[in-house]
Amino acid sequence: MASKNNSIADSYYLNDAFYDRLMALNESWKMEAPAISPITLEDKQACESLIFTEARLADDLRLEQWLDCYSDQCVYWIPSSYPVVDPRQEITLEFHDKRRLQDRVARIRTGVAYSMVPVIRTRHVLGNIEYRQGVDKEVRARASFIIDALFDGKHRILSGWIGYSLVSEQNEWKIAVKQINLIDADCLQENNTFFL
Amino acid sequence: MASDFDDLVQEGRVHRTVYTDEAIFSREQQKVFGETWVYLAHASEITEPNSFVARKMGLRSVIVTRDKEHKVHVLLNRCTHRGATVCREKKGDKTPFFTCPYHGWTFKNTGECAAIPHQDAYGEGFKKSSFNLKQIPYVSEYRGFILATLNPEKGKKGIKDHLRSAAGRIDEWIDHNGGDHKAIRISGAQQYTVHANWKCLYDNAGDGYHPEFSHQSLLQMTQQRYGAGMDLDYFAGGIDSTPMYSQDLGNGHTFLDQRPCMYEASAFDRQRPQPGREAIVEQLTKEVGEDKAREYFEMATGAGMNLNIFPNLLFIGNQLQVITPLSVGLSDMTWYSTSIDNVPAAVNTLRLRTQEDFTAFGEPDDTANFEACFKGMHEREIDWIDISRHLHTGVDKTDDNGIVTSVISSDIHMRAYYAEWKKLMQSNDESSLG
Structure with missing residues (x-):
């Protein structure tokens, strides 16, 4: 498949080593590492700002800016099982690299994505954020979330927790991994074609 | 009742109340989701003796078990004592017995009532065996697909008689997925x-x-x-002059074949890029060589077959979609993913990332339209749902086996399944639980 658009990234980075890292991260979300880890106040503030900004941009449907919150070597992952299974073994609800995230945004932007007509309005509420120092300059964070999603005049509540792996690239913090764990991941889902 | 259904399902149109009426929905639970063969589970989900999965057969809660002799049973998940749900887990293994949490009544995974606590209080003439879990009397498997029916006539004739030429299409789907049905497993x-x-x-x-x-x-x-030449773009434009076709396979089963377009050249090359595509292509090519890797890439791409086993099993790409009614206006649409046991691990990773594509980019828009249709069906002033496309254009051809082939945009699928639906809804067959 020859890519017709030069701005589209390829996906060599999502190899077995990356999947192994995802499963190691999944294990680390238990937050069993010491609670006081050497994360600087400066890093903590920057990471918190990124986490809140990413949620706000998704809610405000500023999706191009939202994409910029993510590293070019990122994974956005919503497991379909509880507890989580290796995504090489079982299907997920969503598993996107940067390219497929761009595809998802481009789909919504066509204006004929009928699952989003009328547009689904969302508000994320994030809390209980805990931070740990990761490998090298990586910061790991875990937050609880509630999303109120409004579609066609009806409210719906989604909840769960998110694991973030955040990395500093050229002095800018980016999301390398966002693992979204719905409390009802293994139950019937509704129209979740917005960004969680 | 029989003539009512002649009024409701006519040539080229269906009455809106077929979708919205509670009484019709209730009758469907017996006539459609009871008295024809209904898909329940895949053999790979209960490979071990004493394993089980909890499923729905229409509105009925059932436990699909494999006993220690490897025989499959479909047990009604309702305690014969007071009605409590006996098994409250979705799946499990090493489970030769199910104990009802309420009064401790215990049943073997064959349904046999094994123990009733303090049984002597029921008196001398009491027979434990009259309290066996009820079961669906006819259970059959076709190459890994487990179906069941309450209907003695259909049950005795067997699953192959019911599937007819759809069985051959299932074989083709298995061939796309490596050819060995025992190596195909549900992966979430x-x-x-x-x-x-x-x-x-x-x-x-x-x-x-x-x-x-x-x-x-x-x-x-x-x-x-x-750019052009990608996934599904052969559906844009004059589709009825493409070599794709749709078929009435009999007994309500239908088939839509995208393969003549999708697999005209490489289907993998048409596929929107999956996450990690380049990494896997590189790795597999290195592992098995270019020719074998190409074979695997096509196997990781959808089968290009939309095969529909009435009333609830749909083969779409490499997935199985199972439709379960929850109420007249609410349905469970579950997409079971499939993997293959005897291929390099990277092939299954690629298959999974491919199977996540359509549910992200296609199905949500479909669902929005299904829900919009259902809203419209409640408009009381407009009675009919149209299913007449290509009914009068003379394009259908019937072969010696009775298979009717039409063009790809035909409504032959709806006409075929509604003919079967009407037959079932009109039948006076008697059936009961075993």
Whole structure:
């Protein structure tokens, strides 16, 4: 498949080593590492700002800016099982690299994505954020979330927790991994074609 | 009742109340989701003796068990004592017995009542065996697909008689997935609620007319980002002059074949790029050589077959979609993913990332339209749902086996399944639980 658009990234980075890292991260979300880890106040503030900004941009449907919150070597992952299974073994609800995230945004932007007509309005509420120092300059964070999603005049509540792996690239913090764990991941889902 | 159904399902149109009426829905639970063969589980989900999965057969809660002799049973998940749910887990193994949490009544995974605590209080003439778990009397498997029926006539004739030529199409689907049905396994599921009658979902299963319109977002995005010649773009334009076709296979089963376009050249080359595609292509090519790797890439791409086993099993790409009615206006649409046991691990990773594609880019827009249809069916002033496309154009051809082949945008799928639906709804067959 020859890519017709030069701005589209390829996906060599999502190899077995990356999947192994995802499963190691999944294990680390238990937050069993010491609670006081050497994360600087400066890093903590920057990471918190990124986490809140990413949620706000998704809610405000500023999706191009939202994409910029993510590293070019990122994974956005919503497991379909509880507890989580290796995504090489079982299907997920969503598993996107940067390219497929761009595809998802481009789909919504066509204006004929009928699952989003009328547009689904969302508000994320994030809390209980805990931070740990990761490998090298990586910061790991875990937050609880509630999303109120409004579609066609009806409210719906989604909840769960998110694991973030955040990395500093050229002095800018980016999301390398966002693992979204719905409390009802293994139950019937509704129209979740917005960004969680 | 029989003549009512002649009024409701006519040539080329169906009455809206077929979708919205509670009494019709209730009758469907017996006539459609009881008295014809209903898909329940895949053999790979209960490979070990004493394993089970909890499923629905229409509205009935059932436990599909494999006993220690490897025999499969479909037990009604309702304690014969007071009605409590006996098994409250979705799946399990090493479970030769189920104990009801309420009073401790215990049943073997064959359904046999094994123990009743303090049984002597029921008196001398009491027979434990009259309290066995009820079961669906006819259970059969076709190459890994487990189906069951309450209907003695259909049950005795067997599953192959019911599937008829659809069995050959299942074989072709298995061939696409490596050819060994015992190596194919369910690898998780994506489960969704659809706020519509179950038939709004089933209507779409053989609808070759909608992709150009319903899937505009997928087609436009793909064209913009990846250019022409990609996934599903053969549905845009004069589709009825393409070599794709749709078929009435008999007994309500239908088939829509995309392969003549999708597999005209490499289907993998048409596929929107999966996450990690380049990494896997590089790795597999290194592992097994270019020719074998190409074979695997095509196997990782959808089968190009939309095969619909009435009333609830749909083969879509490499997935199985199972439709379960929850109420007249609410349905469970579960997409079971499949993997293959005897291929390099990277092939299954690629298959999984491919199987996540359509549920992200296609199905949500379909679902929005199913729900919109169901809303419209409640408009009291307009009675009819049209299913007459290509009814009068003379394009259908019937072969010696009675298979009717039509063009790809025909409504033959709906006409075929509604003929079977009407026959079932009109039948006076007697059936009961074993």
